Amino acid sequence: MVNIVAKNMDAHKQQAGKSQPFLVFDNVKKTYDQKNLVVKGFDMQVEEGEFITLLGPSGSGKTTVLMMLAGFESVTSGDIAIKGQSINRIAPYRRNIGMVFQNYALFPHMTVAENLAYPLSVRKVAKAEIDSRVVASLKLVELDGFGGRYPGQLSGGQRQRVALARSMIFEPTLILMDEPLGALDKKLREQMQYEISRLHEQLGVTVIYVTHDQSEALSMSNRIAVFNDGVVQQCAPPAELYERPSNAFVAEFIGENNFIDGHVQSISGDQAKVVTPGGETVVAMAGQGLTENSGCRVSVRPEKLFIHPTSHDHDNEVTAAFITRIYVGDFIRYYFRLANGSEIIVKVLNDLSAPEFSEGQDGSLMWLTSDCIAFPV
Amino acid sequence: MRKFPEYFTFWHIAGHYSLRFSAYLVLVFLMLPILVIVPLSFNAEPFFTFTEGMLSLDPDAFSLRWYQAIAQDQKWTLAIWNSFVVGIAAAILATGLGTLAAVGLASPWMPFKRLITALLLSPMIVPLIIIAAGMFFFYTSFNLVSTYPGLIIAHAALGVPFVIITVTATLTGFDRSLFSAGLSLGASPTKVFFDVVIPIIRPGVISGGLFAFVTSFDEVVLVLFLAGPEQRTIPRQMFSGLREQINPTILAVATLLVLLSIALLATLELLRRRSERLRGTSD
Numbered sequence: 002m003v004n005i006v007a008k009n010m011d012a013h014k015q016q017a018g019k020s021q022p023f024l025v026f027d028n029v030k031k032t033y034d035q036k037n038l039v040v041k042g043f044d045m046q047v048e049e050g051e052f053i054t055l056l057g058p059s060g061s062g063k064t065t066v067l068m069m070l071a072g073f074e075s076v077t078s079g080d081i082a083i084k085g086q087s088i089n090r091i092a093p094y095r096r097n098i099g100m101v102f103q104n105y106a107l108f109p110h111m112t113v114a115e116n117l118a119y120p121l122s123v124r125k126v127a128k129a130e131i132d133s134r135v136v137a138s139l140k141l142v143e144l145d146g147f148g149g150r151y152p153g154q155l156s157g158g159q160r161q162r163v164a165l166a167r168s169m170i171f172e173p174t175l176i177l178m179d180e181p182l183g184a185l186d187k188k189l190r191e192q193m194q195y196e197i198s199r200l201h202e203q204l205g206v207t208v209i210y211v212t213h214d215q216s217e218a219l220s221m222s223n224r225i226a227v228f229n230d231g232v233v234q235q236c237a238p239p240a241e242l243y244e245r246p247s248n249a250f251v252a253e254f255i256g257e258n259n260f261i262d263g264h265v266q267s268i269s270g271d272q273a274k275v276v277t278p279g280g281e282t283v284v285a286m287a288g289q290g291l292t293e294n295s296g297c298r299v300s301v302r303p304e305k306l307f308i309h310p311t312s313h314d315h316d317n318e319v320t321a322a323f324i325t326r327i328y329v330g331d332f333i334r335y336y337f338r339l340a341n342g343s344e345i346i347v348k349v350l351n352d353l354s355a356p357e358f359s360e361g362q363d364g365s366l367m368w369l370t371s372d373c374i375a376f377p378v
Numbered sequence: 379m380r381k382f383p384e385y386f387t388f389w390h391i392a393g394h395y396s397l398r399f400s401a402y403l404v405l406v407f408l409m410l411p412i413l414v415i416v417p418l419s420f421n422a423e424p425f426f427t428f429t430e431g432m433l434s435l436d437p438d439a440f441s442l443r444w445y446q447a448i449a450q451d452q453k454w455t456l457a458i459w460n461s462f463v464v465g466i467a468a469a470i471l472a473t474g475l476g477t478l479a480a481v482g483l484a485s486p487w488m489p490f491k492r493l494i495t496a497l498l499l500s501p502m503i504v505p506l507i508i509i510a511a512g513m514f515f516f517y518t519s520f521n522l523v524s525t526y527p528g529l530i531i532a533h534a535a536l537g538v539p540f541v542i543i544t545v546t547a548t549l550t551g552f553d554r555s556l557f558s559a560g561l562s563l564g565a566s567p568t569k570v571f572f573d574v575v576i577p578i579i580r581p582g583v584i585s586g587g588l589f590a591f592v593t594s595f596d597e598v599v600l601v602l603f604l605a606g607p608e609q610r611t612i613p614r615q616m617f618s619g620l621r622e623q624i625n626p627t628i629l630a631v632a633t634l635l636v637l638l639s640i641a642l643l644a645t646l647e648l649l650r651r652r653s654e655r656l657r658g659t660s661d
């Protein structure tokens with residue numbers, strides 16, 4: 002007890018002036034086999050009511066973080082605190098955290114209404130109140146009249162709604178969702194993304210959402226923590242993540258990106274002069290940790306590249322050999338090859354100005370300094 | 379009759395019918411000894427063969443006298459009573475222990491899983507006569523020979539493997555995230571076990587219990603070793619009946635047992651269908 006109080010005061014001192022964050026991960030580490038760290042020093046602060054997404058490739062430790070928060074896995078070292086209270090030593094069923102599982106995890110032997118009533122009856126809520134809250138909850142997820150059905154009699158999307166409703170009906174302050182839409186088809190997924198966003202706004206609950214689908218993360222979240230190899234690479238709002246990735250992994254993982262290898266000639270202010278393998282000099286925004294006279298990778302998104310002749314502004318220009326172009330409806334994707342053999346993709350709006358090339362023909366690719374970042378290798 | 383594909387030659391067709399014929403032959407061979415008992419148990423004469431009257435379907439050649447004989451013979455009523463008491467008690471004990479064992483063995487954190495499984499299933503493999511002899515000497519030191527508790531414990535030990543097997547089978551289809559879901563909704567592990575795990579694996583638990591009951595019901599070796607005259611069960615009574623009082627009472631009892639077996643089989647089949655239905659809805 003004394004310990005917790007002391008810790009709280011410490012946390013308070015550090016936060017002097019600011020209000021205390023709702024949820025804090027403090028240098029959380031996790032190993033399953035006592036040898037390899039699956040989560041290596043995870044730090045994050047979440048404000049009440051935020052929608053935070055953990056985004057990362059499969060096996061990067063996202064589920065593990067969620068399981069530690071829910072209490073199904075122990076924390077190897079570090080601390081997780083909700084409202085200043087460490088939860089490491091609170092049993093999972095006392096944490097009052099709602100959870101939506103990827104495979105819904107609805108109880109197959111209970112009807113929808115019984116599933117929804119379960120967390121309330123466990124909490125000894127009066128029968129009449131349970132009934133009215135179940136009805137209200139079904140209405141919230143637009144499943145009025147489905148209370149008497151068994152989960153087996155529902156479609157995937159309907160089951161997911163029931164799972165959502167069940168995780169919210171006992172009014173937890175925090176809801177965790179582990180790839181909840183992974184099993185749904187694309188159309189249903191988009192519809193459910195909208196539903197989840199709506200419920201989040203309507204109820205003002207804090208959500209920690211896990212996905213490996215970046216478009217899902219970009220469209221739903223207040224902030225996204227990009228996860229790789231047990232470490233948070235960057236935690237920022239979607240637009241910032243897309244426009245100003247803090248390292249090459251994030252730049253490559255979020256959206257599509259071209260990488261041009263190069264050598265840093267000089268850095269002045271926030272800009273770096275980079276020599277490409279073809280001997281051309283380009284100017285790029287200097288990424289974190291970039292040093293002069295060392296190798297780098299210049300990232301530039303396919304939609305920021307233009308093919309000569311163009312009326313768009315440009316600061317940089319490289320020559321590349323045309324490989325092929327692929328028609329994708331509203332866009333055409335052009336594939337070029339640089340002098341060192343690496344491929345470059347250019348996305349061009351499908352209109353009359355889309356240029357024609359023959360294979361092997363050289364073209365000039367142009368872009369703005371502010372649209373490209375040089376990351377250290 | 380089914381139509382054969384056009385490429386079938388005479389030999390294909392001959393092969394098809396001889397396979398069928400031998401399959402029926404095996405079936406008849408298996409069923410005839412059981413089926414023949416049923417009409418014989420209604421024999422009006424104290425014989426084990428069909429009388430002329432029975433063959434010509436004369437109603438006077440049939441009677442229920444051997445069924446009445448069961449009800450009147452105190453040895454038989456005691457044996458029936460014993461069989462049910464021991465069988466039900468052993469089945470309940472085996473079901474409880476076997477279910478707990480199966481749930482524990484299904485946990486990913488269970489150490490020495492294979493070794494413990496092999497030990498628990500060993501009563502199915504070790505020859506009964508060895509178990510019986512071992513138990514006899516073991517029980518004498520606890521004064522359990524010729525007692526009801528002794529016989530019940532022994533039969534429960536034989537039934538446990540069946541419960542473990544059937545419950546484990548239903549548990550392999552059990553989605554562990556249902557357990558986590560229960561916890562996340564605020565129920566303690568014990569409550570989740572009774573509210574979620576047990577209802578879902580119930581078909582396996584019940585069929586395991588039925589198997590355990592049947593195992594005890596037709597077990598005779600352990601009874602020979604461990605039971606006194608007070609604990610004689612139906613199979614034990616049939617065994618002595620065959621040698622002491624040669625009359626069709628034994629056939630009447632056998633017919634009743636066949637009926638009981640059919641009822642149990644039907645119950646098992648219903649449970650299997652139910653569990654398949656539940657399984658189908660869980661994903």
Ligand SMILES: Nc1ncnc2c1ncn2[C@@H]1O[C@H](COP(=O)(O)OP(=O)(O)O)[C@@H](O)[C@H]1O
Pocket residue numbers: 033034039057058059060061062063064065066
């Ligand atoms: N229960 C477990 N026991 C051992 N290793 C595990 C366990 N769960 C996950 N891991 C390992 O931890 C790593 C991270 O897994 P996970 O958190 O599931 O990643 P993600 O959800 O991002 O795909 C993986 O390499 C996985 O093999």
Ligand SMILES: [Mg+2]
Pocket residue numbers: 060063064065
């Ligand atoms: Mg995962």
